[in-house]
Every structure is written in structure tokens, then in C-alpha cells.
Amino acid sequence: MKWGVVRFPGSLDDDDALYALREVLGQDARMLWHKEETLGGVHCIVLPGGFSYGDYLRSGAIARFSPIMRSIAKFADDGGLVLGICNGFQILCEAHLLPGALTRNRSLAFICEQVTIRVENARTPLTRATRAGEVLRIPIKHGEGCYVAPESELRAMEERGQVLFRYVAPDGGLSEAANPNGSMRAIAGVANERFNVFGLMPHPEHAVEGELTGGADGLKLFHSLIEAAR
Amino acid sequence: MQVRVYVSPRQGILDPQGRAVENALKSLGFADASNVHIGRYITLEVKGDSRAAVEAEVARMCDQLLANPLIEDYRFEVEGG
Structure with missing residues (x-):
């Protein structure tokens, strides 16, 4: 399967995403510079974490206007798979390819820690190698990960199964304490209505080598996409 | 023309910065x-x-x-012209 990892000025986790895909998963992955206008026939685009354009104005607000984003919007419109991680999630929201927005963490602090998230919908290209209700251990590292959307939109998203992951305690239970950033309904990741564009704040590419990072649950999400593209 | 744009958090959206500053003002005695x-x-x-x-x-x-x-309201003023 061919993957493209987009590098914006200020991207940080592009190399980690490429490493996870190439070295750990044996995938054919290439870096795409944000000024490129073609995607090189890839099956899945990854928008990595970082601080594209210094996060000026709002996280993701400027990156959204990079030349490559027009091609990605068209790619998504044609049904191509797009995964936004952290800053990539913020960019997809700003580009209106995903619903909602990501705002400052409730605590105002930058949070870098291992969290547990629960799979809410396992019938999507990003989650098909998981089980509904399964708890995954994946790290977060962000200052603006508080997911917000209008209440009516949230209700519609829940009905359609677009809420993919929620922050939970290790036993899978919801609690205020387990919600690290104050996200509405503890949402950690979502999909678009067509289920081909995905965004999440936790970093699956940082959870691919258990002995190094305390878990390899991120692999399940990449395996899901690989299965889905078959 | 000179334009001034004011962007503020939307009513009802969590504004942790506003809350932190409010708490700081209170602790300074600005009750x-x-x-x-x-x-x-x-x-x-x-x-x-x-x-x-x-x-x-x-x-x-x-x-x-x-x-x-989605999360912000704005208003602006235009001067000149």
C-alpha cells in the first residue's frame, strides 16, 4: 500500500510517521512537501503532528491554505483515505474536511502523557482491526486538543457513528479525570460522514514499538487502514 | 482604509484563558x-x-x-474612505 506523509513547515512527527510506516510496517511511504500539487498515486495520506506555520492565528489555520491541501480535498472527495494526527487533525478541522474544532486544553497546559482511549466504532477503515469498546494505550502531546462542536452536530455525529475514540480510564470507564484536555463528550478522534477522513489527537505513530514506548496499540490503526485499502 | 477586527471566544465555548485571568484578578482583590x-x-x-x-x-x-x-465571534470597525 502506498502512503504519503505531508510535511508542512513546522511539522514534527512526519519522520516518525514515515519510520512507523516504512520500518515497522514495511509500507511504501513517501514524504510529500506541502507545495506539491499532486499526491503521486498514494492510497492514504497522513497529515502528521507538529506546529505547522508556527500555529499562527489558530492551530492548522494557515496550513489549510498550502497548495497540497487542494489536492487532498479532491482526494478525500473521491473517497481517498486521509488520516490527520494531532496538528493534522487540527488542519482537517480548519479545512472543513472534519467537523468541529480543537481549542486550548482546559488546563491551559501542554500535556505529554500516555492516555487510554476507547474505540467507539470499530466498523470504519481506521478501526476495523480493533473491537468496539477496546481500550488502546496511545500517547498524546498537545496544547490545543480540546474538541468542540455545536451540540446539534455532536448529536448527529454520535448517531452516525462518527465519534471513533473517547478518552477513558484504563478500565474503559468515562470520567472527568480521564479526559485530559476537556474535550466535549471526551472525544479523542472522529471521522467524516463518509468514513474516509479521520482525525485523532493521540499519536498512533508513537505507539508502534512496545518495548520502547510502552505499547504498540498504534499499529492496530495502521493495520486497519492497510486492510481497508486491500 | 484602516480596519480593526476583534475576535472573541464564542458564548458557551470553554474559555480557559479567560477563566484563569478572572481567577488571577480575583486573587489580586478585584472581586x-x-x-x-x-x-x-x-x-x-x-x-x-x-x-x-x-x-x-x-x-x-x-x-x-x-x-x-465554530468557536469564535468577530466584529470589526472600518475607518476612513
């Missing part, structure tokens, strides 16, 4: 301060033939980039 919100103030110059044309242009700028209507 009467409440409802603190922190936004963004943007100044720019826009060329245009009429004030109405500039206002329409600035509204488009706000909707497309300067504010995120």
Missing part, C-alpha cells in the same frame, strides 16, 4: 471582575472604493481565515 474573555485584536489596511465594499471584503476575510465561526 468585582467577572465574565473575563480573551480574544484577538487584528489591525489591517484594505484598499477599496467604498466603505461597503471594504466591509464586505473584511467579512469574507473573517469567515474564511481570521476567525473560526
Whole structure:
């Protein structure tokens, strides 16, 4: 399967995403510079974490206007798979390819820690190698990960199964304490209505080598996409 | 024309910065301060033939980039012209 990892000025986790895909998963992955206008026939685009354009104005607000984003919007419109991680999630929201927005963490602090998230919908290209209700251990590292959307939109998203992951305690239970950033309904990741564009704040590419990072649950999400593209 | 744009967190959206500053004001003894919100103030110059044309242009700028209507409200003032 061919993957493209987009590098914006200020991207940080592009190399980690490429490493996870190439070295750990044996995938054919290439870096795409944000000024490129073609995607090189890839099956899945990854928008990595970082601080594209210094996060000026709002996280993701400027990156959204990079030349490559027009091609990605068209790619998504044609049904191509797009995964936004952290800053990539913020960019997809700003580009209106995903619903909602990501705002400052409730605590105002930058949070870098291992969290547990629960799979809410396992019938999507990003989650098909998981089980509904399964708890995954994946790290977060962000200052603006508080997911917000209008209440009516949230209700519609829940009905359609677009809420993919929620922050939970290790036993899978919801609690205020387990919600690290104050996200509405503890949402950690979502999909678009067509289920081909995905965004999440936790970093699956940082959870691919258990002995190094305390878990390899991120692999399940990449395996899901690989299965889905078959 | 000179334009001043004020962007503020939308009513009902969590504003942790506003809350932190409100708590700081209270701890300084400003007990009467409440409802603190922190936004963004943007100044720019826009060329245009009429004030109405500039206002329409600035509204488009706000909707497309300067504010995120999901989480922020904006208002602006146009001077000159």
C-alpha cells in the first residue's frame, strides 16, 4: 500500500510517521512537501503532528491554505483515505474536511502523557482491526486538543457513528479525570460522514514499538487502514 | 482604509484563558471582575472604493481565515474612505 506523509513547515512527527510506516510496517511511504500539487498515486495520506506555520492565528489555520491541501480535498472527495494526527487533525478541522474544532486544553497546559482511549466504532477503515469498546494505550502531546462542536452536530455525529475514540480510564470507564484536555463528550478522534477522513489527537505513530514506548496499540490503526485499502 | 477586527471566544465555548485571568484578578482583590474573555485584536489596511465594499471584503476575510465561526465571534470597525 502506498502512503504519503505531508510535511508542512513546522511539522514534527512526519519522520516518525514515515519510520512507523516504512520500518515497522514495511509500507511504501513517501514524504510529500506541502507545495506539491499532486499526491503521486498514494492510497492514504497522513497529515502528521507538529506546529505547522508556527500555529499562527489558530492551530492548522494557515496550513489549510498550502497548495497540497487542494489536492487532498479532491482526494478525500473521491473517497481517498486521509488520516490527520494531532496538528493534522487540527488542519482537517480548519479545512472543513472534519467537523468541529480543537481549542486550548482546559488546563491551559501542554500535556505529554500516555492516555487510554476507547474505540467507539470499530466498523470504519481506521478501526476495523480493533473491537468496539477496546481500550488502546496511545500517547498524546498537545496544547490545543480540546474538541468542540455545536451540540446539534455532536448529536448527529454520535448517531452516525462518527465519534471513533473517547478518552477513558484504563478500565474503559468515562470520567472527568480521564479526559485530559476537556474535550466535549471526551472525544479523542472522529471521522467524516463518509468514513474516509479521520482525525485523532493521540499519536498512533508513537505507539508502534512496545518495548520502547510502552505499547504498540498504534499499529492496530495502521493495520486497519492497510486492510481497508486491500 | 484602516480596519480593526476583534475576535472573541464564542458564548458557551470553554474559555480557559479567560477563566484563569478572572481567577488571577480575583486573587489580586478585584472581586468585582467577572465574565473575563480573551480574544484577538487584528489591525489591517484594505484598499477599496467604498466603505461597503471594504466591509464586505473584511467579512469574507473573517469567515474564511481570521476567525473560526465554530468557536469564535468577530466584529470589526472600518475607518476612513
